[in-house]
Amino acid sequence: MRKNIIAGNWKMNLNRDKGISLVKNVLNRLSFESNTDVIFAPSYVHLDQLVKMCSEVSNVYVAAQDCSFSDKGAFTGEVSAEMIASFGVQYVILGHSERRENFKETNQLLKMKVQQALANNLNIIFCCGESLGQRNRKEHFEFIKLQITESLFSFSEADFSKVVIAYEPIWAIGTGVTATSKQAQEVHSYIRGIIEDKYGKQVSDKTSILYGGSCKPQNAVDLFSQEDIDGGLIGGASLNEDDFVSIINSF
Ligand code: PGA
Numbered sequence: 450m451r452k453n454i455i456a457g458n459w460k461m462n463l464n465r466d467k468g469i470s471l472v473k474n475v476l477n478r479l480s481f482e483s484n485t486d487v488i489f490a491p492s493y494v495h496l497d498q499l500v501k502m503c504s505e506v507s508n509v510y511v512a513a514q515d516c517s518f519s520d521k522g523a524f525t526g527e528v529s530a531e532m533i534a535s536f537g538v539q540y541v542i543l544g545h546s547e548r549r550e551n552f553k554e555t556n557q558l559l560k561m562k563v564q565q566a567l568a569n570n571l572n573i574i575f576c577c578g579e580s581l582g583q584r585n586r587k588e589h590f591e592f593i594k595l596q597i598t599e600s601l602f603s604f605s606e607a608d609f610s611k612v613v614i615a616y617e618p619i620w621a622i623g624t625g626v627t628a629t630s631k632q633a634q635e636v637h638s639y640i641r642g643i644i645e646d647k648y649g650k651q652v653s654d655k656t657s658i659l660y661g662g663s664c665k666p667q668n669a670v671d672l673f674s675q676e677d678i679d680g681g682l683i684g685g686a687s688l689n690e691d692d693f694v695s696i697i698n699s700f
Pocket residue numbers: 458617621622623624625661662663664682683684685686
C-alpha cells in the first residue's frame with residue numbers, strides 16, 4: 450500500500466571518491482526483490498554523479514538536502530529547486546532540524562521551499578520533530594502539528610501526495626539516543642491522524658512516515674515493525690556501507 454523508504458542523509462560528509470565508492474558498494478549489495486525504496490541524499494556537488502549511477506537501478510533515488518526558497522536571482526550560494534530537478538534528482542529534504550536551528554529556517558520559509566519543490570515536480574522529505582525540553586513539557590504533539598500545518602497544509606491533495614514525512618526528535622539526532630519504538634509509533638500515529646483530518650484516510654494511509662534519530666542496524670527491525678513507521682531517514686549509519694545495507698534489509 451504505502452512505500453517503505455530508507456533515505457541516507459549524508460549531511461556535510463564524504464568527498465568525491467568516498468561518496469562514489471559508498472554508493473557503488475551499496476548498489477552491489479541491494480536485493481532486486483526488495484520492496485523498499487532507497488534514497489541517497491548527498492551534498493549538492495555529488496548529485497549529478499549519483500543520479501548517473503542510480504538512474505538505471507530500480508527503487509533507488511537521489512535527494513538534495515535542501516533547496517532555495519526562491520526560483521532564481523541574486524542569492525549567492527543558493528541552489529534552486531529547478532536546478533536540482535534539471536539534473537534528474539527526484540527528492541529534496543526540507544526542514545531538517547539542523548537547518549531550522551543553524552540557519553533559522555521557519556515554518557513560513559519552509560512553506561516557500563515546499564512550493565518551489567512542488568513547482569519543479571520534486572518529491573519532498575519533510576522533517577519535523579521536537580526538542581527534549583518540548584517533550585519534557587509535553588508540548589511535542591502541538592509543536593509537530595504546527596510544523597506540519599504551517600508548512601504543508603495549504604497545498605492540494607495532489608501536491609501532498611509528493612510528500613514523505615520524517616519524524617526526527619532533535620534529542621535523538623546524532624546523539625546515540627533513539628526514541629523507543631513505542632515513543633516513535635505514538636508520534637507517527639499522531640502525524641498520520643492529523644494528515645487524515647486534513648486530507649482524508651486514503652491520503653493518510655498512503656503517506657510514508659519515516660523515523661530519524663540514531664537509527665542503527667541494532668534498532669531498525671524493532672522500529673520498522675511498528676504499524677506507522679515506514680522506514681528511516683538515516684544520518685550517521687548511512688555513511689557506513691554495512692550499517693546502511695543492514696538497515697535497508699530490516700523490514
Ligand atoms: P542520525 O541523523 O541518524 O545520525 O541521528 C539522522 C538525521 O539527522 O537525519
